[in-house]
Amino acid sequence: MVRLRGRSSPDRPAPxxxxxxxxxxxxxxxxxxxxxxxxxxxxxxxxxxxxxxxAGLHEVAREEAGKETVGES
Incomplete structure (x- = not known):
């Protein structure tokens, strides 16, 4: 998008x-x-x-035989 407008990209991101x-x-x-x-x-x-x-829900990972969910122990 920057090139289409004819401007160069900034050297550093803004703070x-x-x-x-x-x-x-x-x-x-x-x-x-x-x-x-x-x-x-x-x-x-x-x-x-x-x-x-x-504003939140409490949910748990579904359990399936032989499968583990990432982050569950």
């Missing part, structure tokens, strides 16, 4: 970008892993247990 990138990554991961609106995406892999706070 605000350095601060906002980890915050955005955290918010996106939280949305995908806990929010109720994304529960249909997690449904094949998790089982609903109940609510966890005002």
């Amino acid at each position: 605000a970008d350095i601060v906002l990138t980890p915050v955005a990554a955290f918010r996106l991961s939280r949305l995908l892993s806990k929010a109720s609106v994304t529960s249909p995406l997690r449904a094949p892999f998790t089982r609903y247990v109940g609510s966890q706070g005002p």
Whole structure:
């Protein structure tokens, strides 16, 4: 996109970008892993247990014989 406009890319990222990138990554991961609106995406892999706070769900990994879920022990 920068080349299409005829400008060169910056040598360094702006300080605000350095601060906002980890915050955005955290918010996106939280949305995908806990929010109720994304529960249909997690449904094949998790089982609903109940609510966890005002905006989150408590889910556990589905158990299948011979398979382990990443991050579960």
